[in-house]
Amino acid sequence: IRILKPIKHFTAKNADEVYNQIQSIRWEDYLDVNKTFAIDAVVFSDEFRHSKFVSYKVKDAIVDYFREKTGKRPSVRLSNPDVLLNIHIAQTTCTLSLDSSGESLHRRGYRQEAVEAPLNEVLAAGMILMTGWRGECDLIDPMCGSGTIPIEAALIAKNIAPGVFRKGFAFEKWVDFDADMFDEIYNDDSQEREFEHKIYGYDNNPKANEIAIHNVKAAGVSKDVVLKLQPFQQFEQPKEKSIIITNPPYGERISTSDLLGLYQMIGERLKHAFVDNEAWVLSYREECFDQIGLKASQKIPLFNGPLECEFRKYEIFDGKYKEFKSQEGDFRPRREGDFKPRREGGDFKDRKPRGDFRGGRDSRAPREFKGNREPRIPKQEAE
Structure with a gap:
């Protein structure tokens, strides 16, 4: 960070x-x-x-x-x-x-507002990368809160560089800072790519949905992220190949009247409305995972702030497991053994997420640039 x-x-x-x-x-x-x-x-x-x-x-x-x-x-x-x-x-x-950073690098610059106990942007990006997803299919977060996972997923899928919308870095005030070199690097979007699928973010809280809309717009990914006010109880089988990555409440920082019932409902919806797909769930309590009622094929220890959580992978299939494995498509996330997490420090040595920002990519609202730096022109507009 x-x-x-x-x-x-x-x-x-x-x-x-x-x-x-x-x-x-x-x-x-x-x-x-x-x-x-x-x-x-x-x-x-x-x-x-x-x-x-x-x-x-x-x-x-x-x-x-x-x-x-x-x-x-x-x-x-x-x-x-x-x-x-x-x-x-x-x-x-x-x-x-x-x-060289100044303000922590997890502060991407797009978060206009946040819901209670928002997911750290760096943790969200790391979770997405650990699944192996790079934009090969649709991605769904059925409890997206302020939209952190959908936004980070869009930035990874489009390979947008972290920090592009930040107001500044501490190194810009160093004695040997080369402003011309930085502007050249900053304006180089040659590594960005098109994203051919969609990212869906649902939540049953109207305030969270409103905040997510503002954050998605600030990150410039409104064309890629579809937000909807919808409880998970109404989740239906997606028409296209999809992956779920979600961070439900744990009952620690966010209270809920029926925490175990929530996880029971998550398991029920996965079994009946997410067949032939994979779901990744981050949670803190073992009893919550037990209520899902599915056997996890992978468990990765992660720290969400001070909480030692687990990030579990569920492969949802209808029929025999061997038949499900033989029908898997081109999208094959990392398997157990490909990725070896560290329990302490969270220093995952994997490809680093690319996603951060200096102004809305849809509205093109320029940030307050220092010196003569101008906001980048997107490829579509340049052409």
Whole structure:
């Protein structure tokens, strides 16, 4: 969710050693007295117990460096500083880095509003990629909330680059930032592709449906995503080959009057209205999965925030399992063993999702660009 550029590795056993190491850096290569800065400290150490104390020592070293050389000092600004630094300490091993991202990279830029307990955009994209889906068939989220899974799916299917609609990145304020190079990269949509299928998002909450419509429009994927106000009880067998990826309520952050009944209904609808297709369900409670009443062919541990959840795959078939397997089409998501998740950290080494944005692709409403950067012209309009 962020990319750090290390500028110094060192060891330190106490705060004075940290101070001396930081002050020995040639800071005019990264900062000047007219720029603001901030420090984010991450500390896992028996010697350094408080991350804020470490931040203060790094700040003092930088301020004293400029004061001794120029008689002036740069200012600290916690909100939107010109230069954001990260100090990471593991026992006595220290790494000081420039934070190139600024605001967390999971903030794509399209989310206008969110429902209660929205799914993290990066997690949604990772879930989609783990199924093996890249746009080969229709995709359905029958409980889509604010539309995160359908939007991320559309961006993956169309291979739209992450970050395209963000307001900016921290590296744009670096001393060596090359604006021309960035504009060239930013305006290159040669890797984008056409999506020949549809993505469907349903929800029974009118407010969530309204929010999803706004978010889909902001992401510029209204032509690819079909939203409908519809409860899962009314879900019907799709006419085309489809995959379901969904994140139902767990009863943790979102309450529901009959949580187990909800999952029982999910299982009933899958068995009767999703034959010959695959469904992936993210949930937290084992008893909820039990109510689905289907045997999962794959289980992947995932963290949704602090909750250790599971992402389970269900292959829905009518008749014998062997016959179902022999009739599978060209779309064959990853199987057990192809993908080996890590239980801690969620660092999945798979193809990275491509999807993020700097302005609506349908309305072409330009974002507030810095400098002379202009919004991209879509291929259809350019032709």
